[in-house]
Amino acid sequence: MKQDVLSLIEQNYPTLSPSARTIANYLQQHPLAIVSQTSAEIAEHTQTSKATVSRFFRQLGFESQQDAKQAQLQLRQQGVPVLTQGQSIDQTAEELKNLSLTFEGLRTELLDEISAQLANASRVTLIGFRNSYPVALHFRQQLQQIRTSVRLLPQPGQTLGEDLHDILDDEVIVLFGFRRRTRIFKKIVEALEGRNTILVTDPTGQVYNQQVSKVLVCHLGNDNPFYSYAAPMSLVSMLCNRVYSYIGENAQYRTQSISNLYDDLDEMEL
Known part of the structure; x- marks a missing residue:
């Protein structure tokens, strides 16, 4: 079972580059972005590039941002309490x-x-x-x-x-x-x-x-x-x-x- 993206960010934070830490900070503050946003959208919100976002997720052990998204959704299916929807759920x-x-x-x-x-x-x-x-x-x-x-x-x-x-x-x-x-x-x-x-x-x-x-x-x-x-x-x-x-x-x-x-x-x- 792959780990929660947020847990991997915490573990790898000391070794991240300044731009990667910017992405990490954004995702820690907006965890829903992991499953709801594309690499381009994450790059836009963090003022980085798609290439930097891709390198960031590879450093965490994923093949791509899409791979991280699927891993996060799979964790939810297995019962792990992770955020996969917005706060406006009825x-x-x-x-x-x-x-x-x-x-x-x-x-x-x-x-x-x-x-x-x-x-x-x-x-x-x-x-x-x-x-x-x-x-x-x-x-x-x-x-x-x-x-x-x-x-x-x-x-x-x-x-x-x-x-x-x-x-x-x-x-x-x-x-x-x-x-x-x-x-x-x-x-x-x-x-x-x-x-x-x-x-x-x-x-x-x-x-x-x-x-x-x-x-x-x-x-x-x-x-x-x-x-x-x-x-x-x-x-x-x-x-x-x-x-x-x-x-x-x-x-x-x-x-x-x-x-x-x-x-x-x-x-x-x-």
Whole structure:
């Protein structure tokens, strides 16, 4: 993986010529120019020449300014938070687009099947790393209010081998894997082959389609430096509501009992 252009500028800055430092200063102040401007435009803004700009990018290790641009865009595709769009992004429109793309791609019969399995399984195991962990944690918090035997992995500071070994025959595993996934993710997928594993991922995670039981794809957006997890959180909310409906009165009794415990322990504000 090639490094971020800005990181390479910082590393090579001491060895740059005065004109190259002018270009470096400009790009550090206007990082979007790396992907939005041509060599001629960068030269014009820095009062240098196209040849100087080309030499600058070669000194950083790229074949050309276009090569640097493609490397920067590729980093974003791999999940690295780099700026590739201007500051005028309509965040509301971006979130609505992610939600629409996600829910339009989900089949009702698949959601019904998954919800029924989550409601009836002897145990539900939720697994997530890095940015996937908070989504898995929220799912666990919601599910545990309406059914028993919901666990979250990995536990802090613990290995996974023991827990994966103890997967039950009728257990449902929900594996969250949003980019950038850890190296162990692939091995976990392999270890769970043959189990009832539901993968919740972004479009890049579809490479594991043949190794899991079901796949739910969430769109995270690509225009901002950081991905949005509004769609995965909304999917979790929808699944929990569906599971609640499947469980019915027992879910209602459980939530009421838990609420009574909140009162007894004085855990919640009124």
